[in-house]
Amino acid sequence: MVLPVLFENQIKAVIELSSLSDFTGLEIAFLEQLTANIGIVLNSIEATMQTEGLLKQSQQLAGELQAQQTELQQTNEQLEQKARELAEQNVEVERKNQEIEQARRALEEKATELALTSKYKSEFLANMSHELRTPLNSILILGQQLAENPDQNLTTKQVDFARTIHGAGTDLLNLISDILDLSKIESGTVTVDAEEISFANVIEAVARPFRHEADARQLTFGVTLDPALGRTC
Numbered sequence: 671m672v673l674p675v676l677f678e679n680q681i682k683a684v685i686e687l688s689s690l691s692d693f694t695g696l697e698i699a700f701l702e703q704l705t706a707n708i709g710i711v712l713n714s715i716e717a718t719m720q721t722e723g724l725l726k727q728s729q730q731l732a733g734e735l736q737a738q739q740t741e742l743q744q745t746n747e748q749l750e751q752k753a754r755e756l757a758e759q760n761v762e763v764e765r766k767n768q769e770i771e772q773a774r775r776a777l778e779e780k781a782t783e784l785a786l787t788s789k790y791k792s793e794f795l796a797n798m799s800h801e802l803r804t805p806l807n808s809i810l811i812l813g814q815q816l817a818e819n820p821d822q823n824l825t826t827k828q829v830d831f832a833r834t835i836h837g838a839g840t841d842l843l844n845l846i847s848d849i850l851d852l853s854k855i856e857s858g859t860v861t862v863d864a865e866e867i868s869f870a871n872v873i874e875a876v877a878r879p880f881r882h883e884a885d886a887r888q889l890t891f892g893v894t895l896d897p898a899l900g901r902t903c
Contacts, residue, residue: 673701677709682716799846806846810839834878841875869899 671693675683685705687693693701813836819829877893884891 671698671701673705675705675709675712677713682709682712795850799850802846803843806839806843810836810843813839831882834882837875837878869895 671687671689673685673687674681675685685701685708687701813832816824816832817829817836819832824832873893873895877891881891
């Protein structure tokens with residue numbers, strides 16, 4: 671005899687029985703009732719197994735979720751730390767930017783002051799040059815005339831004095847030109863004039879005022895030139 675084990679019209683199992691004699695009606699009824707109970711038991715076992723499987727799966731997912739939450743919490747803490755560091759860096763950068771801006775303004779103010787000072791100095795030098803050159807040119811002209819002694823009424827020493835006056839005036843005129851050249855150097859407009867000079871002329875121009883000072887103090891004054899420097903260079 672083959673008996674299906676049913677639960678809610680679904681086959682859960684099949685029971686096959688053998689007997690040496692025919693099954694009676696009572697045995698058949700008993701077996702049919704037994705298979706119904708077995709169906710309930712099998713369904714309960716299957717449901718229990720499914721429940722246990724779902725429970726294990728749920729526990730596994732809960733563990734994974736807990737691990738993910740822990741990792742997410744650590745990540746959030748790291749992000750918060752990075753955010754605090756970034757905020758501190760932003761504050762430091764802002765402070766540096768303010769310092770740079772202050773320094774830039776200070777440099778601009780200083781550059782403006784320097785430009786104004788340079789302008790005033792250039793104007794002053796130009797005015798002083800004009801005011802000094804006018805009387806100095808007169809001194810140079812008179813000194814040149816006295817040094818030439820056209821009337822031959824001056825002594826040799828007086829002519830030498832006149833040459834000294836003319837030379838000193840020339841030096842002063844050159845000094846004024848040098849001062850103006852310094853102003854040109856600052857403004858970047860200076861030009862270089864290269865020319866040959868003689869050491870003899872340099873020594874004469876330098877020694878002349880000292881020679882007269884030595885004569886006034888009754889001192890002996892002399893200049894020695896290295897023979898190697900006697901050539902024009």
